[in-house]
Amino acid sequence: MPAFAYPSAFRRLFDEIGTVDAVGIEERVAKYATRSIKKGSKLSGLKLAVSMVDLTTLEGKDTPGKIASLCCKALHPHEDADVPSVAAVCVYPSMVRHAKKHVAGTPVRVASVATAFPSGQTHFRTRLAEVRGAAADGADEIDMVINRGAFLAGEFARVQDEISAVREACGGAALKVILEVSELETYDAIRAASFLAMSVLREGDFIKTSTGKTSLNATLGNNQVMIDAIRDHYLDTGVAIGMKPAGGIRGAKQALHFLVAVKETLGDAWLVNRRYRFGASALLNDLLRQIEKEKTGAYQAPYYFSDAAESY
C-alpha cells in the first residue's frame, strides 16, 4: 500500500477512541460547579478531599528539613483526630529517602516525580535510571512525565513504549503518568494520550494532568476528558485506572467540584484515595480552614491557616 493511503497517526487513534467536543465538555463541567454542597455532605467531602491530597513540594530549595515538616503536616494535617492524614507526600527523587524516614509504617505513601521532571528532555536511559533510583530509595509511587515531543510528532508507539518501560522499572511501585495537558493543548489530544497511557498501565496506576510547572494545569474540563477516558477503559477492559488532577486546585470549593465530577462520571468506586488524588500544596490548608468553619460556624483568623505552602 502506498504511504498516502494511511491517515495520520492522530486520525487513526481518534478513529479508534473517538473525539471530544470542546464546547460540549465545558458545558458539562459548568454544571458540576452549580452543585450545592452543604452541611454534612460538605464536611464529608472536605475530609475525603484531605485524604486524597498528594502533599507536594518540588522546589530547588527543598531540604531534608523541609521534607520533615511536610511529612509531619501530611501525617497530622490538623490537631482534630477526625481529620485523616493525606494520601502521600510528593517529592523529588533525592528527597525520597528523607521522606521515607518520617512516613514509613504509616498510611502516608511517598511519591517521587522522576523521568527528568518536568520537561522529560533527557536521554531515555537517564530517565529510566532515575525511576529505578527513586524506587530503590523506597518510593511507593512514581510520577513520570510522557514524552510530549514524541506525542506531538505522532510517534505514539515511542510514547507508549517509554511508559511501558518505566512501568517495568517501577517494580512494585505504582505509576502515575503525567500527560502535561497544557502542552497537548486540545481535548482530543488529552483523550488520545490518556488511552495510550492506560493501555500499558496496571490496576492501581494513575493518569495525571500536569506537572504544575506550566501556566495551565488541572481544570474541570481536562479532568472530565480524562475521567471519561478512564470510565471507557474500565468498562471495556475491567482495568480501573486512577486519576490525579494536579496544579491549580487551590480552593476547597474547587476540590469539591472535582469530586462531584468523579461522583457523577466514575461513581462511588473512585471516591477513594486509591483511585483519585489531588496534586496540591496550598489546597490542604484551605480544606482545613473550611472543615474548621463547618465545625465552629466561623472562619479562623487568617494567620491560623496560611495560604503559602512554605508554612507546612
Place this chain on the structure above:
Amino acid sequence: MPAHATKPPTAHVKGKSASRNGQSSGRPPTQIRGRAAPALIFGDLWEFDPAPETADPKLKSRYELFINGEFVPPKSGKYFDSINPANERKLAEIASGGASDVDAAYEAAARAFEAWGRMPGRERGKYLYRVARLLQDRAREFAVAETMDNGKPIRETRDFDVPMCAAHFFYHGGWADKLEYVAPGRKAAPLGVVGQVIPWNFPLLMLAWKLAPALAMGNCAVLKPASNTCITALKLAEIFQDAGLPPGVVNIVTGPGSTGGLIMAHPTASKIAFTGSTDVGKVIMRSVAGGDKRMTMELGGKAANIVFDDAPIDQAVEGIVNGIFFNQGQVCCAGSRLLVHEPVAVAVIAKLRNRLRVLRVGDPLDKNTDVGAIVSQAQLDTIREYLKIGVEEGAEMWQPPCRLPSKGYFLPPTLFTGVTQSHRIAREEIFGPVLSILTFRTVDEAIEKANNTAYGLSAGVWTDKGSRILKMSTELKAGVVWANTFNKFDPTSPFGGYKESGFGREGGRQGLLDYAKLI
C-alpha cells in the same frame, strides 16, 4: 537501547480492536476473564444534603386580572386554584376572566395604542429596558415563584428562564429606537392591538417572546397565560406598574381555555399569536379563517436528534439529555426522537443509561435537582398513557432507579429502545421526559426518517464532519437545526416551525417583523 526500537511502529490500544469511543461495538461483554462485567456504582457513598433555594417568592393569596394598568376582579367574581405540582398544595387563587373582561382588556389596549403606537421608539425602548432591569433585580424571587408554579427545577428557572426573559426585553428594547433599519427601504409600523395566548411550559419566557417584540414595535397587547401557570405573568404585571408602563399597553386576562378562544377571536385584535399544541392551533386557525387577522403559530414538535458514528459520543449523550430532559421534556422543540447511527447505537444507549443514573429527580426547589415535577396531574396522566402505549406496541422501556417524592407529579426519565417510525411514541408529541430511540444506517435514511413527521420545529445533528452538518441543515425540514448542541436559545435568533409546527418566527429581526406592517 530505548525499548521502542525493538517493537513494531504502531501504538496499541489494548482490547480495542473492535471498539469505538471506548465502548465495544457489539453487546457489552458480560464477563472479562471470569470476572463479572465491569459496572459503575452510583450509590450514596457521598450523598448531597438538601440544598433548598430559600428566597421569598412573595406570592399573594389571590391574583386579579391586569387590565388598563390596574389589578381588577373578574366580572364573574369567580376564581380558580393554582397548584404547586411538586407538592399538590394550593399556591394562590387566580381570577377567571370571561367575555366582558376580554372586551374591557381590548378596549383598554385600543385606547393605549393611540399614544403608545405614536411614541418615538427610543421612548418605548426605555420602558422595555426598565422592565428588564427590574426583573433582574428580583431574579431570585421570580425564579422561586416560577419553580413553585410550574414544577421545573430552580437550576433552570435561575439560570435559564428568568435571565432569558430579561434578555428578550433588553434585546427588543435595543430594537425600539432602530426600527427604521429593520426593513431597509420600507417603513415598519405597528399593527395595533395583538392578542396572545401562551403555554405553561415556559410561563415567563414565552410571555417575553410575545410581549417584548410586540411592545418594541409599538403594539399593545392582550395576553392570556396558561391556566396552570399564571402567577409569574401577574408578578411581572407588578413590574410593569413599577416601570410606569402606560396603562393598557399590556393587559393580562387569566382564565380557562375558552377565555383564550375569546382573545383569539376578538374583532379588535389585528394580529393573534399563539404558542401551544397543534390541535388547539388548528381550532384557532379555523375560528379566525376568513377574517383579515394576521397570525403566528408556534405549535408542537417531534424533533429528531441525529447522532452519527463519528460524533463525540459523551458530548452527544449530554446533548441528548439536554434535548429531552430539560424542563421534564415539556418543550415543544425537545429532541424526543433519538436517531442513532447503527454502528454506535449500543455504545450511545449504554452511555445514556449511565448518564440517566446520575440525574437527580425530586424537589424542584432543591438546587441540585436536575428533573423536577410534571406541570399537572392531567399532563402526568397523558405521559403515563404514552408509556403504556409504547410498551404495548412492543418497544422496550427503561427507567433509572430513583426515589420519587411521595407527593407531587413526578416521573423518572424514560428511554424507549427498539422504536420504529410506525410506533405512536415515535410519531406523536408526548411532551414529557420520554425519549424514543430509533436507529439508521445512512445519511439519506436519517434525513428521510427525521423529515417523516407532521412536525418541523427543530432537529439536532451530531457529527465531527462539517460538510455533513451543512448538508443536514439544508435538508432537514425544521425551523432550527442545532449542530453538536441542542436546546440553545438566544433573543437574536429567530425560532419557529415548518409544516404543522406552525408559522411565523419569534426572536431576531424576523420575529420583530411579524409584529409590523411594512409601508
